Amino acid sequence: MxxxxxxxxxxxxxxxxxxxxxxxxxxxxxxxxxxxxxxxxxxxxxxxxCPEDRCTIVAFSGDMDRLFAALTIASGAVAMGMESSMFFTFWGLSALKVKTTYAGKSVGQKMAAMMLPGGPNSVPTSRMNMAGMGPVFFKMLMKQKNVQSLPEMMEMVQELGVRLVACEMSMGVMGISREELLPGIDYGGVATYLGDASRSKVTLFI
Amino acid sequence: MANVDLDCGGLSCPVPIVRISRAMKELASGDTLTVTASDPSFKADVEAWVRKMGHHLDAFSEADGSQTAVLRHA
The missing domain is CATH 1.20.5 (Single alpha-helices involved in coiled-coils or other helix-helix interfaces)
Known part of the structure; x- marks a missing residue:
């Protein structure tokens, strides 16, 4: 060897x-x-x-039916493993309201506060509102069908970690203060929405 | 390989999918989740959900308005 x-x-x-x-x-x-x-x-x-697996929704409407659609999609997106953001602007701010205050508001803003819904439980329907009878009717139908109420949907999206953003410009116009809205939400403007939307595969205006 | 049962009977869209996604997070690879539901969109939704999430739908059956899906964690 x-x-x-x-x-x-x-x-x-x-x-x-x-x-x-x-x-x-x-x-x-x-x-x-x-x-x-x-x-x-x-x-x-x-x-x-590249857009990411995100879902960004503008909740512009303060109508019960439209808010339902927005909240259903936002929660479904989280269940599908996506990150989800909702931007509440103009009439949509009603969904975030927890109380109404009048102190420090102008006459016009006080009038707006009086006429606008006090929260997600008192929003009108987009059709068949019939001076407030419509929502009562639809709530009854939804309860029969065991569909969640709008306030329950709001609770669910918070639990699921949907990012809720209130538009500060519309808050300023209507004189809505942060104390009147849900605690723990984010505040932003158009750039906040566009920042999220440009990274989203799904983006909707409801 | 564990199996967990989830009753979504009487619940409407999007709650069954939300509950499934929560339940599946607690499971490990190979575990199964047996879901019963009555929501009319359940079949289409659960099929889309497994496709999107990469899990598997091992079985689906329907009898007397009650649907049963067996999902397997990837």
Missing amino acids: ASDSSSQPPEDLAALVDAAVEKRCGAAFASLEQTLADLKASVAELKEA
């Missing part, structure tokens, strides 16, 4: 091979590494520009 030492190349030979490989392939490796770094940067950029 040949001794093991013959299978081990002398150290200087190994160094020579290393040097030869470096000389021949060093530049190629460096260029490959550069290409890889460029590709990684492009992928990161593309990821940034």
